[in-house]
Amino acid sequence: MSAAVSRRVVVVTAVHGPSARFLPEAHRSLCEQELPRGWEWHWVIQEDGRTDAVAPHVPADERVTFRQGRSGGPGVARTIALAHAEGEYVKVLDADDRLTPGALARDLAVLEGDRTIGWATSRVLDLLPDGSTAGFPGDPDHGPIEPGAVLDFWKANGFLAQVHPATLFVRRDLLLALGGWMALPASEDTGLLLALNAVSRGWFSSEVGLLYRKWPGQATGQASHVDPAEREARMAVVESRARALGRFGWGRAVRAVYPEHDGPA
Template sequence: MPLLTVLTAAHAGGAEFLPDTGNSVFSQELPDGWEVEWVVQEDGAASTDVRERLPDDERVQYSADEARLGPGITRNLALARARGQYLQNLDVDDMLLPGALTTVIRIFEEHPSVHWAFGQAHDLMPDGSRKSFPPWIPPFGLMPAGRLTDWVIEHDGNWPIPCAGIAYRTASLRAVGGWAALPVGEDIAMMAALSQITDGWQDEAVTWLYRQHPNQLSRHPEQPSWSVIARRFALQRTAAARLSSLSLTGTDIDPQPIAHVGQFMKTPAHLA
């Protein structure tokens, strides 16, 4: 039975939002025959703050880093456990809107050349209101390989899409190494490679809510300096992909054998 993974990097500071996040996942109506799993990876030691807010549901797969490793590494540890052929990223404080997963499944099923896809986002304000904004990089539909990175290069390394809400072919995400090991901008650094070598899709449907609140990681005092480094790293990665003439064209990849690689590996005795 086809499976889609929703991946969430969680942390105790955002645990209060997990019930809303989980409800937005499990209230999704999926196409006939499809199933969803929610892979939650906690950045830090396992905490009751996170675990007690997760539903008692066999579709939830929880694990913890047992150290503070940052969002990029935390997502990659979750990616190692993902079993779905498609993967929707969803931050701990954000929410999917009705029809979100059906939208990305439809895109991938109808457009075999597309490796990543996203819908529009609304800001969810602290008072519960929603704020919309127009797309920075129209038109909607197919986004050929390199078009997004062309825009980024022309706009001083700034990114015109909400990378926190992108869905992927899971095998394609693994092929570019997952998320970058950066304190911020781990998603744009990954997309700097993936969008350079594969086609994507921008859908006009509003599919998720980006929650604005005082404890967002993006409000960290070091965010400005980290952001500059992340944008530079992303530009360097795009340049390297172009100079290397990298390409990723195949989509007929069965994700199940990949997902099961190494599942029975154990810690070597001398490291246990």
């Protein structure tokens, strides 16, 4: 990886036809980001399928790469997108969401400042159809998240994590080492979050980093997303993977790659 490419944040977006109309808003939120001198972002938009519905909404910007592939769900689309751009860090941005100003710079500062931190998340506000926003109670404290903390909270609170996987910012090599997103019909991002938390320290920013759009067409609003039998199976495999990573000592391997130091001031 060249020095220029290494100083790049790869923003990864999975998209399908119904959510494509929101891409221009996501692009505007990216254009509002200010990164330190010498750093850049590159946006990889991966369509989950091959249709004519998405391309008309893709911004004309040399920093944007648009790809298509056979349908396999958002986890597959995000993972295959990693083949099309290189960079030291990966930021998730769902097609229908928006970053807040400063979100990328805050995430980058945390991981550049402390190599013991493998990933970062931030506070989320729901973006409601009328344009208003709503927050969530019970956010964790601003600062580091120790290994196992997300899994413990998730297990004790009805499979709800206290940090949002849609805000994830992660070291690319760590993401690839874990195999990318899980091959699940849903909860693939939660599965990745818990796996990361099993092997690495994380970070939570109390500053709002994402506006999470609520709208009738979103995948998490469909009846299939809460089908009891499927949901139970998803949660079982998500938990089992995270616990297996902990038992196999992956955390020690990660600490060997990212040795400890004093961290940010």
